[in-house]
Amino acid sequence: MGLFDKFSRLEASLDGLRQYSARFFNVVLDEIISSTEAIIDGRRTILAGTNNYLGMPHRKEVIEAACKAVREQGTGTTGSRMANGTYSIHVEMEQELSAFLKKGHTIVFTTGYAANLAVLSTLVGPKDIVILDADCHASIYDGCRLGGVQVYRFRHNDLDDLQKRLHRLSKKDTNILIAVEGLYSMLGDRAPLAGIVELKKRYGAWLLVDEAHSLGVLGEHGRGLAEEVGVEDDVDFVIGTFSKSLGSVGGYCSSNHEKLELLRFASRPYVFTASSSPANIAAARAALKLIVEEPELRRKLWDHADFLYGRLKEMDFILGPEPSPIIPVRYKEIPRAFAAWNRLLENGVYVNMVLPPATPDGTALLRCSLSAAHSRQQVEKIAEAFEALRGI
Numbered sequence: 001m002g003l004f005d006k007f008s009r010l011e012a013s014l015d016g017l018r019q020y021s022a023r024f025f026n027v028v029l030d031e032i033i034s035s036t037e038a039i040i041d042g043r044r045t046i047l048a049g050t051n052n053y054l055g056m057p058h059r060k061e062v063i064e065a066a067c068k069a070v071r072e073q074g075t076g077t078t079g080s081r082m083a084n085g086t087y088s089i090h091v092e093m094e095q096e097l098s099a100f101l102k103k104g105h106t107i108v109f110t111t112g113y114a115a116n117l118a119v120l121s122t123l124v125g126p127k128d129i130v131i132l133d134a135d136c137h138a139s140i141y142d143g144c145r146l147g148g149v150q151v152y153r154f155r156h157n158d159l160d161d162l163q164k165r166l167h168r169l170s171k172k173d174t175n176i177l178i179a180v181e182g183l184y185s186m187l188g189d190r191a192p193l194a195g196i197v198e199l200k201k202r203y204g205a206w207l208l209v210d211e212a213h214s215l216g217v218l219g220e221h222g223r224g225l226a227e228e229v230g231v232e233d234d235v236d237f238v239i240g241t242f243s244k245s246l247g248s249v250g251g252y253c254s255s256n257h258e259k260l261e262l263l264r265f266a267s268r269p270y271v272f273t274a275s276s277s278p279a280n281i282a283a284a285r286a287a288l289k290l291i292v293e294e295p296e297l298r299r300k301l302w303d304h305a306d307f308l309y310g311r312l313k314e315m316d317f318i319l320g321p322e323p324s325p326i327i328p329v330r331y332k333e334i335p336r337a338f339a340a341w342n343r344l345l346e347n348g349v350y351v352n353m354v355l356p357p358a359t360p361d362g363t364a365l366l367r368c369s370l371s372a373a374h375s376r377q378q379v380e381k382i383a384e385a386f387e388a389l390r391g392i
């Protein structure tokens with residue numbers, strides 16, 4: 001038995017999928033033109049699958065801040081936050097995030113994945129319970145696994161199912177943490193947060209909301225779904241990432257609980273990895289400033305989202321439950337999804353192809369994500385490229 005033998009099933013299923021699209025397995029963006037366009041296969045292609053909701057990676061202010069940080073502070077910190085890797089910019093970013101999110105404490109991590117791993121694996125242990133939405137991101141599941149906590153899933157966005165689990169598990173007299181996302185990354189739908197908060201209070205549970213896809217996207221000031229719903233004070237732990245609307249790399253947890261600071265000493269994904277580079281932090285800080293200064297970016301993003309969702313709906317595609325900057329076009333048959341994805345790419349539109357088991361209920365998704373940096377003309381082109389899929 002070789003170490004790689006366990007991958008034989010995976011290998012066979014990849015070989016099976018290759019017949020539908022050899023291209024799918026090695027998409028390379030050969031030249032980045034802007035936040036919304038790249039050269040792929042020698043063709044100018046509209047990027048509609050990037051999580052780049054606000055176009056920050058190509059904003060002059062963000063690029064300048066990153067370049068200045070490299071010139072002044074070097075390319076990497078070469079150390080963990082607990083050792084030599086905490087620079088003044090990490091601390092300033094934590095203060096700025098706390099002020100923006102109106103929370104008492106923030107810890108910045110090297111990625112959003114590390115933030116979930118760090119917070120969940122440290123806060124909850126084998127004697128505690130996490131009840132999470134079945135569609136939660138892998139980093140939430142992995143954080144639970146690292147902490148050895150008992151995990152129970154409730155059906156996606158199903159308050160009755162959550163209530164049933166809380167009712168049964170609250171009899172165990174142990175800590176219960178509910179973990180959900182703000183905007184879900186695959187279906188683009190919001191968590192029913194008002195109802196979740198009501199249940200959290202009724203059963204004396206704790207609540208963690210991962211606003212990775214909703215920071216800068218939801219809420220009057222862009223603070224996320226909790227702001228939109230008016231329940232920010234009821235969320236115990238907010239998780240976020242710099243890798244989407246902030247156009248950088250990094251992650252954070254914000255909370256009003258004073259003892260959050262203890263996680264710095266207890267959490268392995270904080271202690272045992274290098275901190276985010278100065279350029280990453282500087283870029284995220286500049287982007288956060290733009291989120292505050294330019295609420296019109298959010299309005300433009302939602303205009304695009306409503307427009308494309310409406311157009312695709314008219315074309316009778318099966319979509320996610322609500323208009324959103326994440327619009328999944330769903331296919332029951334995987335070969336059809338591949339044919340559609342190939343055709344879109346040939347017509348100069350890149351979207352994410354997502355396959356089971358990463359998708360809910362075993363369907364394949366062509367996941368479109370929009371950006372405030374898209375022009376209306378580009379969004380119309382995306383719609384036209386989908387229109388050209390008729391017959392597939």
Ligand SMILES: Cc1ncc(COP(=O)(O)O)c(C=O)c1O
Pocket residue numbers: 111112113114116137139181185210212213241242243249250251
């Ligand atoms: C909900 C959610 N949480 C966390 C992450 C991880 O973020 P990062 O890319 O910063 O590691 C992602 C990334 O896709 C995500 O969708």
